[in-house]
Amino acid sequence: MHCAAPFPHSNPGVQLTVDLGPRSYPIHIAPGLLARAGELLAPHLGGGRVLVVADATVARLHGETLLAALRAAGIDAVLTSFAAGEPSKTLATAERLWTACAEARLDRSGCVIGFGGGVSGDLAGFVAACWMRGVRFVQIPTTLLAMVDSAVGGKTGVDTAAGKNLVGAFCQPACVLADPTLLATMDPREYRAGLAEVLKYGVIKDPAFLAWLEANAERLRERESDAVAHAVHESCRIKAWYVQVDEFERGPRAELNYGHTFGHALETEAGYAAYLHGEAVGIGMRMACALAARLGVLRDAGLPARQDALLRRLGLPLTHAPRDAGETARLAARTALDKKSAKGRVRFILPVEPGRMELRAVEDVAAVEDAFRSALG
Numbered sequence: 019m020h021c022a023a024p025f026p027h028s029n030p031g032v033q034l035t036v037d038l039g040p041r042s043y044p045i046h047i048a049p050g051l052l053a054r055a056g057e058l059l060a061p062h063l064g065g066g067r068v069l070v071v072a073d074a075t076v077a078r079l080h081g082e083t084l085l086a087a088l089r090a091a092g093i094d095a096v097l098t099s100f101a102a103g104e105p106s107k108t109l110a111t112a113e114r115l116w117t118a119c120a121e122a123r124l125d126r127s128g129c130v131i132g133f134g135g136g137v138s139g140d141l142a143g144f145v146a147a148c149w150m151r152g153v154r155f156v157q158i159p160t161t162l163l164a165m166v167d168s169a170v171g172g173k174t175g176v177d178t179a180a181g182k183n184l185v186g187a188f189c190q191p192a193c194v195l196a197d198p199t200l201l202a203t204m205d206p207r208e209y210r211a212g213l214a215e216v217l218k219y220g221v222i223k224d225p226a227f228l229a230w231l232e233a234n235a236e237r238l239r240e241r242e243s244d245a246v247a248h249a250v251h252e253s254c255r256i257k258a259w260y261v262q263v264d265e266f267e268r269g270p271r272a273e274l275n276y277g278h279t280f281g282h283a284l285e286t287e288a289g290y291a292a293y294l295h296g297e298a299v300g301i302g303m304r305m306a307c308a309l310a311a312r313l314g315v316l317r318d319a320g321l322p323a324r325q326d327a328l329l330r331r332l333g334l335p336l337t338h339a340p341r342d343a344g345e346t347a348r349l350a351a352r353t354a355l356d357k358k359s360a361k362g363r364v365r366f367i368l369p370v371e372p373g374r375m376e377l378r379a380v381e382d383v384a385a386v387e388d389a390f391r392s393a394l395g
């Protein structure tokens with residue numbers, strides 16, 4: 019996919035901004051930021067009340083630190099929590115949060131802060147987008163996946179009987195605060211799953227970042243603080259570029275879904291408990307490479323091996339264990355339900371070479387099944 023907008027070189031010392039004209043916002047990334055949340059957020063709040071939305075675990079671990087930081091800056095904040103986990107990302111939880119908005123007397127000068135992982139951010143953003151037809155929204159991600167992906171870009175929503183993330187709104191935050199020290203307490207498997215999305219950025223957009231990952235994979239896996247901060251910064255820089263050039267995903271932003279069409283099928287087929295999202299995406303990236311090779315899209319024959327080596331070094335699974343012989347056909351059929359399918363044709367994000375992707379509508383079901391087969395364990 020070609021986009022004329024220039025992609026800036028890495029400059030780790032520079033403050034990141036998502037440049038969306040009057041709706042531009044900063045992404046602050048630094049160790050210890052949580053304790054400075056009040057001073058950093060004050061300029062972005064409307065002077066009204068603040069409702070912090072967190073799951074019960076994040077509320078217990080970090081809620082008091084955030085509230086103290088906000089109150090120290092004179093910000094009138096209250097916290098409301100919900101049960102941790104994807105099953106909470108529902109309209110029923112959103113409705114309870116709107117009740118919390120009412121109880122907090124949140125008016126149009128108010129702000130909702132999504133504090134936690136992707137579920138908190140998606141829910142809080144959706145609540146902010148709808149409450150009084152839209153109030154300010156801030157993202158304070160506490161997981162790697164949220165810091166490098168879901169907290170940036172304004173996608174918010176809930177899961178419904180119709181599917182995951184089919185109901186939602188674009189609601190850009192007014193500010194994103196990412197404190198990488200919070201990742202030190204993350205569950206190791208969850209942390210490693212987030213690394214798949216970090217690797218994704220190197221493959222889809224930035225060969226220099228891919229090379230940095232090859233030089234630093236073990237340091238990143240072991241959560242060495244400078245490596246983690248750099249990976250979060252670079253991932254947010256790349257994500258910010260996609261959001262700037264294509265806020266509503268009419269074109270290049272779809273590249274962020276590299277590995278996701280295969281990954282979503284794996285998650286659904288195996289049951290959402292079997293895989294963490296990033297794990298399924300990592301395996302899906304291998305399958306996307308296989309499909310790209312089969313269709314003659316892949317020009318850099320060395321990319322699959324580089325990607326495999328990094329997945330392995332980052333501690334991610336490389337293969338999917340099928341339950342029975344009919345599974346590849348079922349997986350291929352599931353790709354047709356993907357949000358990116360159009361007019362009955364499934365569209366895949368396929369690599370050409372590091373930093374260059376192609377969006378390809380694929381009708382060849384046998385090729386898709388073979389791509390699934392390429393990473394069966």
Ligand code: GLY
Pocket residue numbers: 167168170171173267271274275
């Ligand atoms: N998570 C993909 C996107 O924000 O577009």
